[in-house]
Amino acid sequence: MNGGTYARILETLYGAIDRVNPQLEKSRRLQKAENTPLLGDGSNLDSMGLISFTVEVEQAMLDKFEKTVNLAEILAESDNPAESPLRSVGSLAEYLRTRIEMT
Amino acid sequence: MKPAGKILLVSDVNLEPFARLLTNDEVEPQRSQKTEPRLEARVADFGRLHPTLLSGANPDGCELALIWSHPENAVPEFRKVLEFLPADHERILAETREFAGAIARYASGFKAVFALPWIVPAASRALGLLNFRKDEGLSYLLARMNLELADRLSGHANVHVLDSPAWFARIGEKAHSPKLWYLSKTPYSSDLFREAAAEVRAAVRALEGGARKLVVVDLDDTLWGGVVGDIGWQALRLGGHDYLGEAYVDFQLALKNLKNRGILLAVVSKNEEAVALEAMRMHPEMVLRPEDFAAWRINWQDKARNIADLAADLNLGLQSVVFIDENPVERSRVREALPEVFVPEWPQEATRFKSALSALDCFDSATLTDEDRKRHELYAKEKNRETLRAEIGSMDEWIKNLGMTVTVERLSSANLQRAAQLLNKTNQMNLSTRRMTDAELMKWADHPNRAFWTFRVCDKFGDSGLTGLLSLEWDTAGNEARNEAEIRDYVLSCRVMGRRVEESLLYVAVRFASGLRARGGKLGRIVARHVPTAKNKPCLEFFKASGFQGDAAGTAFSWDLERPYPKPDGLTIAVSE
Structure with a gap:
């Protein structure tokens, strides 16, 4: 069950990547991989790109899981990227899985 | 892929995600065209809608601009309507006219400007039942404002009001993104921006004459x-x-x-x-x-x-x-x-x-003329000509039998729209493939050392319409020292190719230049320089066979004005000065 939810969330995040990538230069497009960094020095997303991505993820979570998540709050509180759920695609998927399974 | 055109986005909201999409997106297969224009978008400071328009600011030298405004910012009096306060409707319309005037003046610095009409704000029920009540409802008032905007801008050939309400209708409730608005002052979703980007590309393609036929x-x-x-x-x-x-x-x-x-x-x-x-x-x-x-x-x-x-x-x-x-x-x-x-x-x-x-946007064109509407009829007549050609063996006899008249007229306001359309859409028989808007064309031709003619062709099967263009330039920088008149535009619709209309254009060009020479000009020759594109080789082949003398590179062709260019046999050339 857990693995299935995680896999579905990962697919949802990859869908959000597909929607944000057209806004990015070819060389800065996000890879559909769990270790793709989202926040911090290794990320290809600037602040506008990160906002666009988190809004796409929030909408997709509402559409596919009927769950409201507020990633903007997490973004605002991410003083230390290394500890943020937004540090990578995989860590974000894990964070979203726990949110879904808690409710 | 065509070379990039730079487009400036002028708005009262943050259009950065839209700019990125316009610049970086790979177009969806359904809407893709091999001739898709590639755009590089720049964003003007979104807090300065009116100052940008009024100052004419275009720091990056963009050729195109898109004005995407919201009614409460473009027309200050309208804000009262949103707040359900008494508003002066005549003042709202006057401010709308002022805003249209600002767009029109701003457009003088661009090749083309796109303006968007206004929509009812997102998720606003406003006055519900009363929304379309005359002189009262928000929707009624916005419709009047949009018509006023379109009317005021319709006289400006390089300003195009895009049908943006249709974009919002297609995307529906997901067009707006309240979260993006509060996070970044971007009110719209990526879905709407994708739709808008496809429409802007279609508009640019239409202006470039890329419509499918x-x-x-x-x-x-x-x-x-x-x-x-x-x-x-x-x-x-x-x-x-x-x-x-x-x-x-x-x-x-x-x-x-x-x-x-x-x-x-x-x-x-x-x-x-x-x-x-x-x-x-x-x-x-x-x-x-x-x-x-x-x-x-x-x-x-x-x-x-x-x-x-x-x-x-x-x-x-x-x-x-x-x-x-x-x-x-x-x-x-x-x-x-x-x-x-x-x-x-x-x-x-x-x-x-x-x-x-x-839903296909590949037929969009910048204008729709009577000749467009008659195109099918014209091709049907062409079929009759070809049948006659098959029945009559020799070219001379066929041309004579057609009873063709080529009517030559100077560029004027009466033929400007069709001339610009032909200039911008003709690829094969086009010497230099210059592309100009109506206003740019008229401005270029309005010079004492330039002449621009249009050619109409008719025969016993019917009128092929305005199907040829020719322009000459002499005694201007670049050719004065060489004592030559230069054919700058030589354009012929494929509809009339192969009927000696090609030679008729050269006959008119040489005759005019010889007249200048006879009136005391120093002109010695007339020259045509072929600017190669992927599609205009037929024009090069014609010039090679035209009797004009080719240079060593085989791209420039000249005629000595001491000799007249032979008038093509079997047709009448009527010059209307």
């Missing part, structure tokens, strides 16, 4: 239901009390509507020609009859080969062609063999054919 359709299971060779025309699903039959009739009507706006229709189908034509003639509910098609290739040959032959017969480049076939194998074959032909993905079920056709 010919739709080639398959027959069985595309124009009608069933295989006519197997079941006979009497058993085809077409019309009747049958939902699919009705859908095929509607698709044919939609194709006929395209024909009415000047898009040519043709058939390429694997069938017995006699059987297929009989169906088109005999079926009582057939909307499209053989005479509705400019040409057809109905045989058992490869469809890609047939399309290429058919386009060549109609003197059209493959970049003008759209191919519609319900069979994915045939679509794939044509895409692979003829990459310039646009082959849209096509729904499997006929109930969606009409909407699929209506």
